[in-house]
Amino acid sequence: MRAQRSELVAGVVVAALLTGCLDSNPWFEEPTASGAASGTTQVPTTGGTTAAPPPTSSTSAESTTTTTETTATGTTTTGLTADTEFSTSWPLSTSTTEWFSTGDPWTCGNGVLEGPEQCDEGADNSDKGACTTLCTTAECSDGFVHAGVEMCDDGNFDPSDGCVACLVPHTCKEILDNDPQASDGQHYVDPDGPEPMPLIPVYCDMKTAGGGWSLLERSPRSDPIGRALFKDAPENPGDPLAPRYRMPRMAMGVLAIHSTAMRLDCGGGDHLVTAAQSLFAGEFGPPGCANAGPVLYQEAEFKQYKLTNVQLCTVFVGLGDGQCPGAWSIDEENQYDCLLTAYPWAGNNEAISPPSADAFAVDPQSVDPDHDCHKPGAMRRILVR
Numbered sequence: 002m003r004a005q006r007s008e009l010v011a012g013v014v015v016a017a018l019l020t021g022c023l024d025s026n027p028w029f030e031e032p033t034a035s036g037a038a039s040g041t042t043q044v045p046t047t048g049g050t051t052a053a054p055p056p057t058s059s060t061s062a063e064s065t066t067t068t069t070e071t072t073a074t075g076t077t078t079t080g081l082t083a084d085t086e087f088s089t090s091w092p093l094s095t096s097t098t099e100w101f102s103t104g105d106p107w108t109c110g111n112g113v114l115e116g117p118e119q120c121d122e123g124a125d126n127s128d129k130g131a132c133t134t135l136c137t138t139a140e141c142s143d144g145f146v147h148a149g150v151e152m153c154d155d156g157n158f159d160p161s162d163g164c165v166a167c168l169v170p171h172t173c174k175e176i177l178d179n180d181p182q183a184s185d186g187q188h189y190v191d192p193d194g195p196e197p198m199p200l201i202p203v204y205c206d207m208k209t210a211g212g213g214w215s216l217l218e219r220s221p222r223s224d225p226i227g228r229a230l231f232k233d234a235p236e237n238p239g240d241p242l243a244p245r246y247r248m249p250r251m252a253m254g255v256l257a258i259h260s261t262a263m264r265l266d267c268g269g270g271d272h273l274v275t276a277a278q279s280l281f282a283g284e285f286g287p288p289g290c291a292n293a294g295p296v297l298y299q300e301a302e303f304k305q306y307k308l309t310n311v312q313l314c315t316v317f318v319g320l321g322d323g324q325c326p327g328a329w330s331i332d333e334e335n336q337y338d339c340l341l342t343a344y345p346w347a348g349n350n351e352a353i354s355p356p357s358a359d360a361f362a363v364d365p366q367s368v369d370p371d372h373d374c375h376k377p378g379a380m381r382r383i384l385v386r
């Protein structure tokens with residue numbers, strides 16, 4: 002027997018030398034992209050797990066094989082070394098489970114921090130508390146609402162659905178503050194927070210002048226709204242993407258409470274910026290076209306004339322309520338109604354618009370083709386931030 006075996010071994014060695022097999026030991030070849038060695042000999046695995054490292058002896062090769070099989074099934078937790086790769090699913094089960102590194106059992110809820118637990122407060126574990134019933138530390142996006150800390154937790158990264166960074170936003174500004182990547186378009190906000198008003202859809206402009214603007218009104222020049230802002234006259238209130246849109250007055254008012262600035266523009270450079278508290282200016286003024294008053298604007302840009310911190314006489318009642326200029330419009334000449342100086346932009350009695358045209362009005366009879374708000378296809382927007 003011994004002689005026969007020696008002859009067999011000698012023959013194998015000779016054959017190996019002839020074919021060059023000893024120069025291409027498959028154990029020491031780089032694995033291919035699929036994880037398998039390029040040679041013919043591979044580490045036995047189950048389930049396509051990562052190939053084991055090269056063995057130093059046949060004994061260790063067998064041991065490695067056993068470990069790999071255990072890894073693949075992911076169910077046997079005893080007899081493994083601490084550095085063995087394996088995967089666990091998260092969150093952890095609440096039932097008693099053997100801890101893979103020590104073999105000791107651990108129980109979530111016994112008040113003792115063990116195994117993979119992030120916390121364990123015993124009977125105080127709560128899905129509304131700092132340590133959940135899964136013995137994980139409460140955090141945003143875990144799907145549990147941490148009472149007093151989080152307002153919501155929808156476990157997603159969509160800022161438009163009424164829950165952003167575990168906060169129910171009052172305004173578009175709060176959405177942008179909590180997700181700088183939030184984009185223009187329809188979002189959901191709850192203007193009055195926990196109070197009875199439900200989530201409402203709102204258009205958010207996340208780009209203009211730093212973004213974070215909540216749209217209150219969008220009025221196309223071809224089909225103007227023209228109502229005073231203080232009139233409760235909603236238009237398509239459920240569809241803030243509609244060309245003709247106006248939010249219900251109550252929602253406007255609550256949004257303004259959570260805002261500091263009010264902006265009027267027509268999508269271009271011409272714009273007005275005043276305090277959000279000016280939103281319902283004119284509410285207690287006289288009925289009719291004389292309902293005008295001075296408004297302090299932080300910015301008033303008109304045809305590249307840029308005024309800052311300037312008072313301008315502003316008409317609050319529009320064509321929708323009678324034969325008045327457009328709501329929230331400005332007449333260059335007619336500033337004397339508010340005891341202010343005419344032609345505020347250019348000064349020196351120099352008009353920059355035709356005499357009949359009102360700035361920022363959505364009044365089709367008032368035409369100034371060089372003013373953003375009067376150009377074909379123009380849409381006047383009123384926003385708060």
Ligand SMILES: [Ca+2]
Pocket residue numbers: 107108109110111112113114115118121
């Ligand atoms: Ca425990």
Ligand SMILES: [Ca+2]
Pocket residue numbers: 139140141142143144145146147151154167
């Ligand atoms: Ca949470």
Ligand SMILES: [Ca+2]
Pocket residue numbers: 155157158159160161162163164165166
């Ligand atoms: Ca969300």
Ligand SMILES: [Ca+2]
Pocket residue numbers: 191192193194195196197198199200
């Ligand atoms: Ca509410």
